[in-house]
Amino acid sequence: MDQLNLLYQWWQEVNQTTTVGAILTSLIVFSFCLLYLFNLTRNKGLNFPPSPPKLPIIGNLHQIGARLHHSLRNLSDKYGTIMLLHLGHTPFLIVSSAEIAKEIFFKTQDAFLYRPQTRAARALFYACCDIAFCPFGDYWRQVRKICVQELLSQRRVQAFQFVREVEVANMIEKIRDSSLSGDAVNFTQMFAVISNNVIFRSALGRAYEEETNKSFSELSRSAMDLIGYFCFEDLFPFLGWLDNLTGLTAKLKTTSGEIRSFLDQMIGKREILNSSDDESDEKDLLDILLHLQKDGSLEIGITRENIKAILLDMFVGGTDNTATTLEWAMAELVKNPSEMRKVQAEVRRVVGKKSKVEENDVNQMEYLKCVVKETMRLHVPAMITRATIASTMLQGYDVPPKTIVLINAWAIQRDPKLWDRPEEFVPERFLNSSVDFTGQHSQFFPFGAGRRGCPGISLAIAEIEYVLANLLYWFDWQLPDGARGEDLDMSDVYRLLIRRKVPLRLVPVSRF
Numbered sequence: 273m274d275q276l277n278l279l280y281q282w283w284q285e286v287n288q289t290t291t292v293g294a295i296l297t298s299l300i301v302f303s304f305c306l307l308y309l310f311n312l313t314r315n316k317g318l319n320f321p322p323s324p325p326k327l328p329i330i331g332n333l334h335q336i337g338a339r340l341h342h343s344l345r346n347l348s349d350k351y352g353t354i355m356l357l358h359l360g361h362t363p364f365l366i367v368s369s370a371e372i373a374k375e376i377f378f379k380t381q382d383a384f385l386y387r388p389q390t391r392a393a394r395a396l397f398y399a400c401c402d403i404a405f406c407p408f409g410d411y412w413r414q415v416r417k418i419c420v421q422e423l424l425s426q427r428r429v430q431a432f433q434f435v436r437e438v439e440v441a442n443m444i445e446k447i448r449d450s451s452l453s454g455d456a457v458n459f460t461q462m463f464a465v466i467s468n469n470v471i472f473r474s475a476l477g478r479a480y481e482e483e484t485n486k487s488f489s490e491l492s493r494s495a496m497d498l499i500g501y502f503c504f505e506d507l508f509p510f511l512g513w514l515d516n517l518t519g520l521t522a523k524l525k526t527t528s529g530e531i532r533s534f535l536d537q538m539i540g541k542r543e544i545l546n547s548s549d550d551e552s553d554e555k556d557l558l559d560i561l562l563h564l565q566k567d568g569s570l571e572i573g574i575t576r577e578n579i580k581a582i583l584l585d586m587f588v589g590g591t592d593n594t595a596t597t598l599e600w601a602m603a604e605l606v607k608n609p610s611e612m613r614k615v616q617a618e619v620r621r622v623v624g625k626k627s628k629v630e631e632n633d634v635n636q637m638e639y640l641k642c643v644v645k646e647t648m649r650l651h652v653p654a655m656i657t658r659a660t661i662a663s664t665m666l667q668g669y670d671v672p673p674k675t676i677v678l679i680n681a682w683a684i685q686r687d688p689k690l691w692d693r694p695e696e697f698v699p700e701r702f703l704n705s706s707v708d709f710t711g712q713h714s715q716f717f718p719f720g721a722g723r724r725g726c727p728g729i730s731l732a733i734a735e736i737e738y739v740l741a742n743l744l745y746w747f748d749w750q751l752p753d754g755a756r757g758e759d760l761d762m763s764d765v766y767r768l769l770i771r772r773k774v775p776l777r778l779v780p781v782s783r784f
């Protein structure tokens with residue numbers, strides 16, 4: 273992992289420059305020996321899932337490479353589709369089987385409905401009083417209901433259609449300028465901007481201003497980075513104090529403070545305007561949350577802290593995932609020219625000679641929908657992360673309490689036992705099939721599934737399909753310097769999400 277390298281360098285510096293390094297090392301080794309002996313006696317007689325051999329202090333950390341999803345698949349090929357790793361002192365249950373994943377999603381009652389409350393999550397999401405990190409229970413039920421019925425319902429997604437239209441029109445205008453000058457478009461940047469803008473405008477609506485958004489999107493990106501940062505307290509709980517030395521504690525404090533003050537300002541301004549009384553569909557997410565807080569209809573009251581945490585969920589959960597998916601979709605289409613021709617022909621036939629692609633048009637674009645599904649099969653952005661709080665059983669194995677559960681959807685969605693030609697981009701496999709994004713009827717679950725599955729599916733898919741339809745309608749696409757599609761580098765990296773290693777740059781050729 274990148275963070276491990278940084279940590280290793282930092283550790284070497286401590287050792288080289290001070291004798292404190294030697295004292296620290298002895299203390300750490302001694303603590304681990306005690307813990308090792310304690311665990312040996314405590315775990316006797318339990319039937320844990322198979323594990324690769326581990327080292328005394330770091331457990332299986334040395335077997336995890338920079339590309340987490342690849343490392344876990346390789347280990348699973350050897351040790352089984354359910355496997356227990358120890359990264360530092362923390363147990364991780366790794367699942368690489370569709371059948372076991374579905375058992376976790378749909379059949380295990382409440383045991384796997386928790387998330388790991390990491391140090392970064394606690395610091396950034398107001399002690400985890402958001403939706404994504406809060407513990408399973410009454411509070412989660414209520415905020416989830418707000419999210420599903422009020423913030424991200426089909427009706428709201430349609431109400432925010434105007435936001436997507438304005439943002440996509442701006443994007444097409446910028447691309448048109450590039451097509452005139454013959455410059456390549458950097459899709460990594462462009463998709464980050466549009467997915468940020470769509471969520472920010474939907475969440476903060478009228479309070480949105482280009483400048484505010486820019487600085488806050490940087491903050492929200494820092495929050496995302498900090499969630500993926502190496503943290504001693506998470507992996508070696510009794511060494512949490514080392515996070516002060518690596519600088520993580522200070523970074524968490526600064527970033528959470530800045531986010532807090534930005535959101536406080538936004539909420540303060542809105543309270544003065546009293547706009548939460550507005551009943552129209554043009555209310556933004558902040559209006560809706562303030563209205564719910566005020567009207568007292570909720571079983572459990574929501575506080576200002578809750579509102580800030582929920583808004584942050586939308587920014588962190590709804591931007592990078594969407595941008596990454598868009599980038600992979602365009603990369604796959606450029607790499608596969610016959611699929612590109614097919615989808616462009618469909619989009620252009622449906623839109624015809626209209627001056628604008630309308631969101632309703634997308635309903636008639638069956639092949640485009642297959643392209644999105646196939647992209648999310650091959651390039652599922654996220655590892656599905658859950659946690660246990662108490663000991664439980666799965667497939668006849670004992671799962672320890674406080675285990676982090678990683679479902680490797682990337683490996684499952686490329687499993688040759690489940691998919692024909694698994695490594696190839698074949699959108700046709702989804703034609704005339706009933707497979708949807710809920711994960712209920714298949715081995716396809718890019719948004720997770722079950723009670724803790726992603727509530728943002730409709731919003732994400734509406735944005736992805738509409739952006740792609742526009743890019744394919746208005747322009748043809750070429751690689752810079754006459755490179756051929758089949759030579760495009762499709763390597764990936766794991767940085768909290770499975771992203772492209774090399775940013776995608778394409779030259780637009782306007783059709784009009």
Ligand code: HEM
Pocket residue numbers: 403404405416419424471585586587589590591593594597653654655656657658718719720721722723724725726727728729731732
């Ligand atoms: C391509 C886009 C997206 C992908 C791939 C994605 C993926 C996921 C995944 C894998 C989970 C965990 C599901 C599980 O544990 O079963 C999740 C949870 C969540 N997502 Fe998304 N997501 C996307 C877009 C969005 C959007 C647009 C929003 C909101 C604006 C959102 C908000 C959330 C929230 C709040 C949760 C936590 C739900 C809970 O714990 O109850 N996501 N997402």
